[in-house]
Amino acid sequence: MQAAARNLAQPETAPDRDWWRGAVIYQIYPRSFQDSNGDGIGDLKGIMGRLAYIAALGVDAIWISPFFKSPMKDFGYDVSDYCDVDPMFGTLADFDALVEEAHRLGLRVMIDEVISHTSDIHPWFKESRSSRDNPKADWYVWADARPDGTPPSNWLSIFGGSAWQWDTRRQQYYLHNFLAEQPDLNFHNAEVQEALLDVTRFWLDRGVDGFRLDTINFYFHSRGLEDNPALPPDQRNDQTAPAVNPYNYQDHLYDKSRPENLAFLERFRALLDEYPAAAAVGEVGDSQRGLEVVAAYTAGESRIQMCYAFDFLAPEKISAARVRAVLEAFGSVASDGWSCWAFSNHDVMRHASRWAANEPDRLAYLKVVSALLMSLRGSVCLYQGEELGLGEAELSFEDLQDPYGIRFWPEFKGRDGCRTPMVWDDEEPSGGFSTARPWLPVVREHLPLAVNRQQGDPASLLEHYRRFLAFRQGHPALVKGEIEFLAVEGDAVAFARRQGNERIVCAFNLGSAPAALALGDGRSGQALGGHGLQGTMEGNGIALPGYGAWFGRLA
Numbered sequence: 001m002q003a004a005a006r007n008l009a010q011p012e013t014a015p016d017r018d019w020w021r022g023a024v025i026y027q028i029y030p031r032s033f034q035d036s037n038g039d040g041i042g043d044l045k046g047i048m049g050r051l052a053y054i055a056a057l058g059v060d061a062i063w064i065s066p067f068f069k070s071p072m073k074d075f076g077y078d079v080s081d082y083c084d085v086d087p088m089f090g091t092l093a094d095f096d097a098l099v100e101e102a103h104r105l106g107l108r109v110m111i112d113e114v115i116s117h118t119s120d121i122h123p124w125f126k127e128s129r130s131s132r133d134n135p136k137a138d139w140y141v142w143a144d145a146r147p148d149g150t151p152p153s154n155w156l157s158i159f160g161g162s163a164w165q166w167d168t169r170r171q172q173y174y175l176h177n178f179l180a181e182q183p184d185l186n187f188h189n190a191e192v193q194e195a196l197l198d199v200t201r202f203w204l205d206r207g208v209d210g211f212r213l214d215t216i217n218f219y220f221h222s223r224g225l226e227d228n229p230a231l232p233p234d235q236r237n238d239q240t241a242p243a244v245n246p247y248n249y250q251d252h253l254y255d256k257s258r259p260e261n262l263a264f265l266e267r268f269r270a271l272l273d274e275y276p277a278a279a280a281v282g283e284v285g286d287s288q289r290g291l292e293v294v295a296a297y298t299a300g301e302s303r304i305q306m307c308y309a310f311d312f313l314a315p316e317k318i319s320a321a322r323v324r325a326v327l328e329a330f331g332s333v334a335s336d337g338w339s340c341w342a343f344s345n346h347d348v349m350r351h352a353s354r355w356a357a358n359e360p361d362r363l364a365y366l367k368v369v370s371a372l373l374m375s376l377r378g379s380v381c382l383y384q385g386e387e388l389g390l391g392e393a394e395l396s397f398e399d400l401q402d403p404y405g406i407r408f409w410p411e412f413k414g415r416d417g418c419r420t421p422m423v424w425d426d427e428e429p430s431g432g433f434s435t436a437r438p439w440l441p442v443v444r445e446h447l448p449l450a451v452n453r454q455q456g457d458p459a460s461l462l463e464h465y466r467r468f469l470a471f472r473q474g475h476p477a478l479v480k481g482e483i484e485f486l487a488v489e490g491d492a493v494a495f496a497r498r499q500g501n502e503r504i505v506c507a508f509n510l511g512s513a514p515a516a517l518a519l520g521d522g523r524s525g526q527a528l529g530g531h532g533l534q535g536t537m538e539g540n541g542i543a544l545p546g547y548g549a550w551f552g553r554l555a
Helices: 044-049 051-057 092-104 123-128 190-205 261-272 290-298 320-333 362-373 403-408 444-449 461-473 476-480
Strands: 024-028 061-064 081-085 108-113 164-167 172-175 210-213 279-283 306-308 379-383 482-489 492-499 502-509 515-518 525-527 536-538 541-544 549-554
Touching: 024 051, 044 051, 044 092, 051 092, 051 461, 081 092, 081 190, 092 108, 108 190, 108 279, 190 261, 261 279, 261 290, 290 306, 290 320, 320 482, 320 492, 362 461, 362 502, 362 549, 461 476, 476 492, 476 502, 482 515, 492 515, 502 541, 525 536, 536 549, 541 549
Parallel strands: 024 061, 024 379, 061 108, 108 210, 210 279, 279 306
Antiparallel strands: 164 172, 482 492, 492 502, 502 549, 515 541, 525 549, 536 541
């Protein structure tokens, strides 16, 4: 492991161990954010050159998707060296400079830790597969074939087919929950845990403020390798995998979300607590018990600070009733836990297409749902380009890079459509992303939404995000407060956020037709301005135009 200077760069502000609670985190997919060297692929220097733009949004932190050395079979989520930067993204010195500049601008830096699996060219796996008795023979999940030569269990890979791959060197199967080139590490092995905690310390010593933990509930498997039971058709859903994937046919009791994970998460949290203000957010992919897993992983002060499930990342369109159901369900199972909500990320269709495509006023809809997201109890992840209203890019099969989409095309087109480059300037080649042909095309429909077209226009979605984030920051109840639902009627929902002596009522109309919410207590209200959305207090209720919202205090 390469040497690192402890605490190379820290935020200029005094350490705040609670900074993550209610933080707004801006996700950067580095391949597609900004290319600085003209090779068509985004890089760390490109990110650094755009940090001022991110800081001007008013977010608290950035999360950078993987930039580690990798053969890029899954575009960085197959790591071959946890402690170095892939040359396509730059160098460790570039990363250190990025952290220093982010901290100068008041931004925390979180990075993706992909520790449930490695690349199959990682030195650990090369040694592990070389024999059954080498020092790392048990670092991955190996198992003998059944007597008839078939895999040791019926477990399936999210990327299709069996989760077991036959290896001719050891004449055993190894587990891979994703690509065959992404073998799963064996967390039952204490040496594996120590090695991964060492990796975590390496980046903490370089000044990172936290981690997004990829596939956090996949770390452990059942030692017994029991078959997963079939899931009745009426209980299947497509929250974690697309509907065309038979992965949804199983109840994943034995290949993930295992109780043994809690002890490791406590070890991980203890390491974070050695640093002034380090925090982590875990990705929980479990279509049956997602909120329960989030609750367990974030309970108390000894596990992960926050997690997110796929409740608002699934294809199902958000609704007033669903918002209340999800938030109240989380509150009931995780009264002392904390969630992180997102509507888009690098793995799902952008919500501007998933939800807004058929709305009569797409822009107004995107404004009100973004305000809703940033008003919920929990932290928030914003995905690059959602502040511009970028929709899912329609790509041809020939343009696809994602092995997931290539395998399930055309019913599922993969994740490339949400990973196309940011558009900075509609008059520049490739929208200002690169001077070369980008690794994924910049589609024509994105160019009118470029930053240069929206910046300074008070009616634009970009300026709405900036305005609302400033409004939110000015009201602690919207950042860290408790939540109490007051009413749901059709497309409209109202709830109160409370922090200390501040109590703010928030009402939203997610539909295009006017709506009214009767609060029924006869009190008058004082509206809060500065958020740019429309709504009025009338009598003992709130009147909302289509896609309207009202924020205020009740007397």
